[in-house]
Amino acid sequence: MPNYKMIVMSRPAAGREDEYNDWYQNVHLGELVALPGFKSARRFRFARSLAEGEVYPYMSIYEIETDDIDAVLNNLRDTAGRGALTMSDSIDLTDTSAVVYEEFGAVVAAF
Secondary structure, three states, rough: OOOEEEEEEEEOOOOOOOHHHHHHHHHHHHHHHHHOOEEEEEEEOOOOOOOOOOOOOOEEEEEEEEEOOHHHHHHHHHHOOOOOOOOOOOOOOOOHHHHHHHHOOOOOOOO
């Protein structure tokens, strides 16, 4: 079965970082991994940049396993559209990026 990674880059609304982090970690991730196809979710905080330019302070990576990625993503959109996901205005939705990548090529690991 194909595996995908959904990468979401985001930032909190001004002055609401603690609330954003609490909601994201303790509510949002769990609601998404409860949806069909989602297997896990993990968050990351910006640490260093290798190039100049603005960066997002937070990244989430969701692991998805499915034979029909479009059905999984459509269900996510429909669930959000019905208001069935707990959203928070502590996330700056005007500056968020979400993309999906399909796993490609063999894993290369250190010995």
